Amino acid sequence: MKMNRIYWLLLVVMISCSDDDSDDQIALAKRGTNVIVLNEGNFQSANGSISIYNTSTEESQQKVFQANNSSRPIGDVVQSLTSINDQYFIVVNNSNKIEVVNSNDFTSVGKIEGLNSPRYILPISATKAYVSDLYEDKLYVINPRTLTVEKTIETKGWTEQMVLIDNKAFVCQVDSSMIYVFDVDNDNLIQKIPTNLQPQHLEVDAEGKLWVSCSGGINQGYPALHRINPISFEVEETLELQDNSKSIGELEMNSDKTKVLYLMNDVFELSIQDRELPTTPKILANGRLFYAFEVHEKTGDIYLSDAIDYLQRGVVYRMDSLGREQTTFKAGIIPGAFYFQDF
Amino acid sequence: MGKLQILKAMKTLVFLLLLFSFFLKAQNTHTDTVNIPRVVVTANGAQKISSQTIDSTFLKHTAQKDLGEVLALNSNVFVKSYGIGSQATVSLRGSGSSHTAVFWNGISLNSSMNGISDLALFPTLFIDNAVVDYGNRSLENGSGGLGGAISLNNKMHFKEQNEFMLQHQIGNFGFRNSTLSLVVGNEKWQSKSRVFYRTATNNFEYQDFGEEGFPTKEVENASLKQLSFMQSVSYRLKEQQTIEAHFWYYDSDRHLPPIITLNDIKERQKDESYRFLLKSKRYIKDGFYSLNMSVIKDELEYTNNRLENQSLSENTSYRNFAEIEKKWNKTKVYTRLNFDIEQAEHPSFSSSIQRERSSLYTSVSHNFSSKLAIEASARSEWIIQEDQFFLPLLSVSYQIHTSWKISSQLSKNLKYPSLNDLYWEFGGNEELKAEENQSAEFGIVYNKNWKDNLSIDWKGTAYYSEIDNYIQWQPTALGYWQAVNLKNVRIKGIESSLNIKQNQGKIKMQVSANYTYTQSLNQTKQHLHDDSKGKQLIYIPENQFNAQLRTSYKTYALFYQWQFVSARYTTTDNSDWQPDYQISNVGVSKRVEKDKHHINVEFSVLNLFDLEYHAIQWRPMANRNYQISISYQLK
Numbered sequence: 001m002k003m004n005r006i007y008w009l010l011l012v013v014m015i016s017c018s019d020d021d022s023d024d025q026i027a028l029a030k031r032g033t034n035v036i037v038l039n040e041g042n043f044q045s046a047n048g049s050i051s052i053y054n055t056s057t058e059e060s061q062q063k064v065f066q067a068n069n070s071s072r073p074i075g076d077v078v079q080s081l082t083s084i085n086d087q088y089f090i091v092v093n094n095s096n097k098i099e100v101v102n103s104n105d106f107t108s109v110g111k112i113e114g115l116n117s118p119r120y121i122l123p124i125s126a127t128k129a130y131v132s133d134l135y136e137d138k139l140y141v142i143n144p145r146t147l148t149v150e151k152t153i154e155t156k157g158w159t160e161q162m163v164l165i166d167n168k169a170f171v172c173q174v175d176s177s178m179i180y181v182f183d184v185d186n187d188n189l190i191q192k193i194p195t196n197l198q199p200q201h202l203e204v205d206a207e208g209k210l211w212v213s214c215s216g217g218i219n220q221g222y223p224a225l226h227r228i229n230p231i232s233f234e235v236e237e238t239l240e241l242q243d244n245s246k247s248i249g250e251l252e253m254n255s256d257k258t259k260v261l262y263l264m265n266d267v268f269e270l271s272i273q274d275r276e277l278p279t280t281p282k283i284l285a286n287g288r289l290f291y292a293f294e295v296h297e298k299t300g301d302i303y304l305s306d307a308i309d310y311l312q313r314g315v316v317y318r319m320d321s322l323g324r325e326q327t328t329f330k331a332g333i334i335p336g337a338f339y340f341q342d343f
Numbered sequence: 344m345g346k347l348q349i350l351k352a353m354k355t356l357v358f359l360l361l362l363f364s365f366f367l368k369a370q371n372t373h374t375d376t377v378n379i380p381r382v383v384v385t386a387n388g389a390q391k392i393s394s395q396t397i398d399s400t401f402l403k404h405t406a407q408k409d410l411g412e413v414l415a416l417n418s419n420v421f422v423k424s425y426g427i428g429s430q431a432t433v434s435l436r437g438s439g440s441s442h443t444a445v446f447w448n449g450i451s452l453n454s455s456m457n458g459i460s461d462l463a464l465f466p467t468l469f470i471d472n473a474v475v476d477y478g479n480r481s482l483e484n485g486s487g488g489l490g491g492a493i494s495l496n497n498k499m500h501f502k503e504q505n506e507f508m509l510q511h512q513i514g515n516f517g518f519r520n521s522t523l524s525l526v527v528g529n530e531k532w533q534s535k536s537r538v539f540y541r542t543a544t545n546n547f548e549y550q551d552f553g554e555e556g557f558p559t560k561e562v563e564n565a566s567l568k569q570l571s572f573m574q575s576v577s578y579r580l581k582e583q584q585t586i587e588a589h590f591w592y593y594d595s596d597r598h599l600p601p602i603i604t605l606n607d608i609k610e611r612q613k614d615e616s617y618r619f620l621l622k623s624k625r626y627i628k629d630g631f632y633s634l635n636m637s638v639i640k641d642e643l644e645y646t647n648n649r650l651e652n653q654s655l656s657e658n659t660s661y662r663n664f665a666e667i668e669k670k671w672n673k674t675k676v677y678t679r680l681n682f683d684i685e686q687a688e689h690p691s692f693s694s695s696i697q698r699e700r701s702s703l704y705t706s707v708s709h710n711f712s713s714k715l716a717i718e719a720s721a722r723s724e725w726i727i728q729e730d731q732f733f734l735p736l737l738s739v740s741y742q743i744h745t746s747w748k749i750s751s752q753l754s755k756n757l758k759y760p761s762l763n764d765l766y767w768e769f770g771g772n773e774e775l776k777a778e779e780n781q782s783a784e785f786g787i788v789y790n791k792n793w794k795d796n797l798s799i800d801w802k803g804t805a806y807y808s809e810i811d812n813y814i815q816w817q818p819t820a821l822g823y824w825q826a827v828n829l830k831n832v833r834i835k836g837i838e839s840s841l842n843i844k845q846n847q848g849k850i851k852m853q854v855s856a857n858y859t860y861t862q863s864l865n866q867t868k869q870h871l872h873d874d875s876k877g878k879q880l881i882y883i884p885e886n887q888f889n890a891q892l893r894t895s896y897k898t899y900a901l902f903y904q905w906q907f908v909s910a911r912y913t914t915t916d917n918s919d920w921q922p923d924y925q926i927s928n929v930g931v932s933k934r935v936e937k938d939k940h941h942i943n944v945e946f947s948v949l950n951l952f953d954l955e956y957h958a959i960q961w962r963p964m965a966n967r968n969y970q971i972s973i974s975y976q977l978k
Binding site: 044045046047069070071072073074075076092094095096108116117135218287288289306307308309310311312313315328333 | 552553554555556557602603604605607608649769815817818823829869870871872873874875881913914915916918919960961
């Protein structure tokens with residue numbers, strides 16, 4: 001019957017219709033500065049991504065990893081990026097892996113797996129680096145050449161940011177409120193420095209001293225900044241905010257490392273010689289929801305992210321070193337960290 | 344996005360319409376026989392606008408494993424499924440899953456803790472009758488159904504009967520399902536026992552988009568084991584007085600399938616619930632009254648291999664109501680008084696929580712003529728020692744013709760925050776306001792029966808609804824998430840539902856189709872760079888179609904089911920979305936009857952075209968699979 005043939009034809013047409021969903025490759029600009037934005041994505045939603053904004057072209061590219069790796073998504077909670085051996089080691093916290101990519105085009109060269117919930121990487125040499133972890137009670141020692149986990153070091157719960165000074169690794173031990181100091185030659189624990197509750201961020205200033213920001217927990221203790229002598233391990237200064245309900249977050253240095261900036265809803269700034277926390281902010285939030293920030297060492301510009309409602313593309317503000325807004329651009333979901341590729 | 348999807352949907356719709364017309368045409372060649380028109384007895388629900396009774400044939404269809412799957416194919420709701428056997432929540436009229444109220448014999452089953460009901464835990468064997476009430480039609484049963492309500496009812500029939508039914512299903516991925524039911528009784532008393540047991544490995548194949556080359560893998564950690572039984576007893580004390588008791592136990596142990604790129608996390612959820620309901624009903628002249636008491640206890644245990652301790656939550660609710668209905672001439676009055684006590688315990692509550700709620704609902708409907716009817720009702724709700732609300736409803740319906748009826752409704756509803764929204768530590772917010780809703784709708788109902796046993800029922804509704812103080816959880820500067828009254832939402836939609844039945848001697852045919860259009864837009868801009876204003880809420884598809892065709896010849900039957908769901912946004916600024924998908928199922932069955940023995944064998948193919956799709960981003964759904972079902976009935 002004639003009708004039958006029409007039905008079969010329609011059926012065939014129906015099935016053969018399909019979308020071609022592949023992303024086009026994204027070429028990175030090679031002038032000015034590439035601002036690499038790590039977008040965490042929502043927890044357990046696998047929608048983390050990487051955005052790149054170029055200061056010369058003033059254009060931002062989205063989902064760069066996915067576009068340059070055959071539409072493969074990067075994973076769940078993109079936490080940090082570290083440059084080792086001309087490659088970028090990108091920690092994808094909740095997908096328990098480190099993606100390793102070429103720094104010029106973000107194409108994948110491999111990955112390191114077998115980690116629990118990695119957070120940050122501390123490069124020590126071309127063949128050695130430490131990886132901190134949220135749940136594991138250990139630091140991983142990885143080989144960035146062979147992309148393998150070589151050993152583990154015992155710790156006590158959640159480890160966060162780390163800094164290398166004179167062959168010593170200073171590691172934030174968040175749950176026990178300490179800075180652990182390891183000798184990187186033999187991986188031995190040589191010192192524990194007590195701090196206020198929940199130390200998470202570390203920076204080194206122009207005088208070689210170590211700054212750490214402590215959130216103070218949730219309504220438990222006072223948030224504070226500590227200035228630590230990395231040779232004597234003495235806590236030389238403690239700048240405390242006598243208010244349980246507040247929480248100090250991210251800590252960064254300005255271009256010449258003579259000033260400390262931190263995030264507590266607004267952005268605050270103080271000199272490394274100050275003995276007390278500032279009372280007035282440098283940059284007022286004014287209804288914006290600052291989530292993360294970073295100072296561009298080369299220009300002194302301050303990049304601030306705003307996650308808005310955490311369920312849409314966040315926005316990044318570029319301020320000059322005085323805190324005046326210069327430009328804004330869209331990034332991905334919950335922009336959490338910035339890295340700079342200068343040309 | 345947009346054009347290609349619409350084009351695809353149009354192609355499929357055209358195909359289906361041609362298919363319908365093919366069958367209809369074939370029937371019309373036999374008009375010479377004289378047939379007595381079938382008397383169509385429809386329950387009240389079918390005649391009410393914005394109320395949809397799920398046809399019992401489709402409700403009991405074994406190709407659909409649970410209530411979630413049945414609704415996805417037979418109504419205007421959107422079922423958000425996390426994977427085969429995993430949690431399935433329902434979104435009605437563009438609202439959230441906590442805005443769908445689920446009632447069992449008039450008792451609310453929504454969790455007092457998170458306000459939702461998981462439809463994957465409702466095997467259809469245990470439900471005799473299911474009605475979807477869209478929008479504020481749901482006010483009769485309770486408040487909180489801002490999107491609407493699903494009512495699941497058990498029917499007891501006082502007649503001499505002895506019925507035994509045993510059914511066994513086998514399918515791919517280790518799917519084994521057995522159900523047993525025994526109905527015994529006479530005109531004085533009835534007993535109905537039902538048992539259900541299911542295991543599945545759910546190791547279907549999927550493409551892992553998180554690995555280079557997108558290798559095909561088998562799902563791990565998705566197995567489940569479920570057991571449930573329901574015992575119902577009813578007794579006719581006197582001619583007008585009956586007592587009914589139901590006890591329903593459910594035990595479910597599910598390993599939750601992973602998200603792509605999160606292969607290492609092994610999640611497991613155990614749900615256990617005890618539900619007991621006691622009902623006493625007395626019929627009076629032109630009316631009835633009844634007293635209903637229930638105890639609902641739910642336990643949920645969640646673990647994953649990263650957490651040190653499991654998360655255990657327990658909630659017990661005592662939900663009771665008394666109702667009375669009386670008719671005089673052209674007026675009908677119905678009143679219901681509810682009293683609930685909700686208790687909950689969880690490590691994230693600083694102490695165990697108890698809340699008491701009471702509400703009074705009264706509805707007066709009057710037939711001004713044989714054509715015009717007006718109903719006015721109001722619900723008053725008290726959250727003891729906290730708050731009080733008044734929710735009115737006005738509905739007018741007019742029978743313009745024997746086959747056509749139009750109606751219009753204006754109403755208000757509200758959803759009080761759940762216990763988690765208020766008391767969770769940290770992030771619960773005791774300052775939260777209730778979510779409020781105003782809505783207006785207009786509907787048309789058409790039904791006609793023809794001489795040659797053809798009947799057509801069509802319903803169309805257009806509605807407009809506003810939800811204020813929409814609750815959403817948001818991260819705070821202190822690191823934890825908090826529930827806030829975040830925004831206002833404006834929803835516009837259309838629901839259309841068509842049912843065609845025709846019997847032609849030994850050939851029977853039934854076609855049903857549903858179309859849903861939902862535009863659910865956020866109206867709030869949080870600050871300058873917030874791009875979510877005027878955008879569709881996440882995981883609310885704009886267009887949905889579903890259709891079923893069932894035809895039988897003597898003892899053979901054939902069915903075809905089709906479902907289309909348009910793209911769903913995954914971000915509030917609509918910058919990202921999940922593509923649309925369409926699923927087809929097909930099957931054949933054969934019935935053998937001898938004396939009192941009835942055997943039915945059915946073979947079905949699900950996801951016929953083997954589509955690789957995700958209902959929720961990065962959560963794979965089952966590819967093509969087969970199922971055989973054998974049932975034996977003695978009656």
